[in-house]
């Protein structure tokens with residue numbers, strides 16, 4: 001069967017893929033067990049990525065970035081997902097946090113933070129979710145009350161990716177009296193502010209090497225200049241504009257997860273023998289893998305179309321919601337089928353398929369649940 005090549009790839013991106021693959025093979029793959037044990041990556045992984053120019057590749061050069069596009073970020077995300085790593089929060093730092101700064105930050109904010117994010121000196125996070133609210137973002141309770149030239153921030157956040165290592169956190173707060181969307185703003189909180197505290201890295205079912213954390217804010221004084229952008233009350237619109245790219249990033253992880261699982265399962269079933277022949281030769285195995293290969297190809301073609309449209313600025317919100325829920329649900333189903341074909345070995349943590357299976361589940365939840373994606377789609381019908 002002819003190999004599939006994404007139409008958005010080109011020679012420049014092929015060269016980047018080689019670099020990204022060697023970085024991932026050298027700095028991430030051999031350390032996955034260590035990251036899982038520590039519930040976080042080594043802090044200097046960020047600096048190593050920065051030295052190679054692998055951070056903020058889609059940020060303009062004038063702010064220290066690589067001057068590339070989302071395609072550059074996608075290549076790195078694909079290479080990371082291909083080795084089954086879910087510990088490094090690079091995609092959130094590069095593909096999400098840096099873009100909030102680029103799109104809405106003042107010139108001073110961009111010049112201050114983006115070069116440091118590109119070098120790995122600063123790690124970024126975004127804190128929307130609270131113990132009391134996730135899907136219903138308008139209901140956040142964390143409040144930033146104006147006091148002279150400062151905001152005083154009180155509240156707490158949970159499930160925050162890069163929570164232990166983040167030096168800069170974009171925090172979703174209520175600034176106005178309006179309890180709905182119009183009262184929401186985004187502010188930049190530095191990790192060393194007095195009154196800011198990190199809880200423990202949360203103990204999770206999967207993605208155990210990721211430092212997902214609770215964050216607490218107790219009378220944290222933040223200069224008014226740390227408001228992202230220049231006007232209060234823009235936060236909800238900013239979130240709605242950036243969430244599509246976040247959802248596309250999740251879909252990339254889901255599709256590469258399917259591709260990697262198919263490859264591993266083909267290899268395993270052709271080697272493993274039962275009843276005197278490779279288990280691949282049983283009709284059930286062949287048919288299951290034919291289905292997996294078909295679904296994986298459909299997912300890839302849809303994803304590639306979304307990436308191509310996004311690169312043209314033409315990816316609409318309902319379409320990316322479709323990609324997000326469908327690829328993540330299919331990914332979990334495909335991984336389940338593949339795991340079954342590994343028999344008992346599929347349940348052993350030393351086999352990457354077992355970790356991929358548990359890691360995949362959360363993709364249906366974060367960046368907006370499947371149900372919220374269907375809400376968004378249905379509103380456009």
Ligand SMILES: Cc1cc2nc3c(=O)[nH]c(=O)nc-3n(C[C@H](O)[C@H](O)[C@H](O)COP(=O)(O)OP(=O)(O)OC[C@H]3O[C@@H](n4cnc5c(N)ncnc54)[C@H](O)[C@@H]3O)c2cc1C
Pocket residue numbers: 126127128129132133134135136158159160161162204207212362365366367368369370371372375
């Ligand atoms: C590993 C991990 C990493 C994360 N990283 C981050 C991060 O970096 N930053 C951040 O801010 N958040 C992060 N999150 C939080 C994540 O985005 C939320 O968990 C998610 O949005 C769901 O919110 P919730 O957990 O409060 O669930 P809830 O909103 O309480 O939802 C519970 C259930 O109700 C359903 N539901 C809710 N509303 C509706 C509706 N209108 N119609 C139908 N069904 C509905 C949901 O679909 C879900 O099934 C992370 C979560 C995890 C697990």
